[in-house]
Amino acid sequence: MRVCVIGTGYVGLVTGVCLSHLGHDVICVDNNEEKVKLMQSGQTPIFEPGLSELMHSSMESSRLHFTTDLGKGVSHGEILFIAVGTPPLPTGESDTRYVEAVAKGIGEHLNGGYKVIVNKSTVPIGSGDWVRMIVLDGVAERQQVKVTASSSREEISAAFDVVSNPEFLREGSAVYDTFNPDRIVLGGNSDRAIAMMTELYEPLIQRQAAEDKSLPPVPLVVTDLSSAEMIKYAANAFLATKISFINEVANICDRVGADVTQVARGIGLDSRIGNKFLQAGIGWGGSCFPKDVSALVHTADDYNYEAQLLKSTIEVNRRQRLSAVEKLQQELKILKGKTVGLLGLTFKPNTDDMRDAPALDIIAQLSRLGAKVKAYDPIVAQSGMRHGLSDVIVETDPERLADGCDALVLVTDWKEFADLDFAKMASLMNNPVAIDGRNFLNRDKLESAGFRYIGIGR
Numbered sequence: 001m002r003v004c005v006i007g008t009g010y011v012g013l014v015t016g017v018c019l020s021h022l023g024h025d026v027i028c029v030d031n032n033e034e035k036v037k038l039m040q041s042g043q044t045p046i047f048e049p050g051l052s053e054l055m056h057s058s059m060e061s062s063r064l065h066f067t068t069d070l071g072k073g074v075s076h077g078e079i080l081f082i083a084v085g086t087p088p089l090p091t092g093e094s095d096t097r098y099v100e101a102v103a104k105g106i107g108e109h110l111n112g113g114y115k116v117i118v119n120k121s122t123v124p125i126g127s128g129d130w131v132r133m134i135v136l137d138g139v140a141e142r143q144q145v146k147v148t149a150s151s152s153r154e155e156i157s158a159a160f161d162v163v164s165n166p167e168f169l170r171e172g173s174a175v176y177d178t179f180n181p182d183r184i185v186l187g188g189n190s191d192r193a194i195a196m197m198t199e200l201y202e203p204l205i206q207r208q209a210a211e212d213k214s215l216p217p218v219p220l221v222v223t224d225l226s227s228a229e230m231i232k233y234a235a236n237a238f239l240a241t242k243i244s245f246i247n248e249v250a251n252i253c254d255r256v257g258a259d260v261t262q263v264a265r266g267i268g269l270d271s272r273i274g275n276k277f278l279q280a281g282i283g284w285g286g287s288c289f290p291k292d293v294s295a296l297v298h299t300a301d302d303y304n305y306e307a308q309l310l311k312s313t314i315e316v317n318r319r320q321r322l323s324a325v326e327k328l329q330q331e332l333k334i335l336k337g338k339t340v341g342l343l344g345l346t347f348k349p350n351t352d353d354m355r356d357a358p359a360l361d362i363i364a365q366l367s368r369l370g371a372k373v374k375a376y377d378p379i380v381a382q383s384g385m386r387h388g389l390s391d392v393i394v395e396t397d398p399e400r401l402a403d404g405c406d407a408l409v410l411v412t413d414w415k416e417f418a419d420l421d422f423a424k425m426a427s428l429m430n431n432p433v434a435i436d437g438r439n440f441l442n443r444d445k446l447e448s449a450g451f452r453y454i455g456i457g458r
């Protein structure tokens, strides 16, 4: 099928690349010229395992193109994905201005046959109908007529339908997740649009590119627009709450002398609970959980409902991010004049995304308390990115990081951190203390290398 994906970030680019790999004919549109040039030259602007290889092969077989020309994308696609960012506003609401600009632009270029406009961006509940209205406004603007008569609106609206198709991929395993989804959610009220989306996803549903092809077809959840939009928020709010829950348990474990890793194992084996998202640590972050939980709280507020549980989920997380600093204070007492080394900066491993990473709060708090902060992160060292890192000395390897430190804090559980030369690192430090902010390192290994090991809730 002919597909246009508008917005080539973590979601849009991965969606475009994976759909072209499945045999669809895809044009990706972005208004960032530099990014488009980079992609046209075969390079990916983001780090995501497996993405670059798939992108090359789809480009070589001419099933994947990149452009800044929205008109070209709109006339190409039978299915138009909106995958631009919806970052948080200071109030906690989603900033939907990029979705609005794209919807208007689609309207301005809409012509030819019937199209399905797909909200893949995470958008506030009710956005399906809102996008329809903006597209119609765009059409009216192009025609330079005010579409007020209901008949002319009906005529134009017959040319397209809006579907909500929330995205559940995880950064760091986005390609894998796209080919191996737990479910596909489609929200809308047009049978024709849902049928086209089902056809588009048929190869995924039948697990054509899945790791385990013997699994039954991917479940398809077909529902109304608002329920589809709510499914995305509810999923992220639940996962964030699960992490905040185990972090709260970890804080109690710290005080009573229990080990949260044992507790998590003991409760996670209960099939009603499950073992995922039960790793205690310094909290959740990234581009999705913080903004999506806040946006849901905000929506509830708009409807005169105080989402107390979700507010607590956010508050527990805010405090949890600073628990590593509290542990440093307990250990080193005065932080002024001390040097702290952070192992990892990104909000989780295998991504280069620093949006709302816990590291940023830890750096700000340590700097406020007068500590010197150094950091080593494999992807930051590789890419040289420095966004938001003005208060940190970024080192190029773990040993340079350890040199002269009074303590290390593991912030991101990059796999390679499990096998560092800890004896060498301890010998380079003023004071070999390690705060394991993800309960990821091997305590015995660190202790025999000469470290004092401090985990979260153990």
Ligand SMILES: NC(=O)c1ccc[n+]([C@@H]2O[C@H](COP(=O)([O-])OP(=O)(O)OC[C@H]3O[C@@H](n4cnc5c(N)ncnc54)[C@H](O)[C@@H]3O)[C@@H](O)[C@H]2O)c1
Pocket: 006, 007, 008, 009, 010, 011, 012, 029, 030, 031, 032, 035, 083, 084, 085, 086, 098, 101, 102, 120, 121, 122, 123, 167, 168, 169, 170, 171, 287, 288
């Ligand atoms: N990142 C994730 O893990 C993830 C997972 C699920 C859902 N989501 C949701 O998907 C959406 C996209 O997230 P992302 O992380 O991919 O965003 P992103 O910020 O990485 O990418 C957005 C892209 O849209 C482009 N863009 C902005 N305005 C545009 C316009 N008018 N025309 C063309 N391109 C434009 C930007 O240049 C950028 O390349 C968000 O709503 C997010 O909440 C993200």
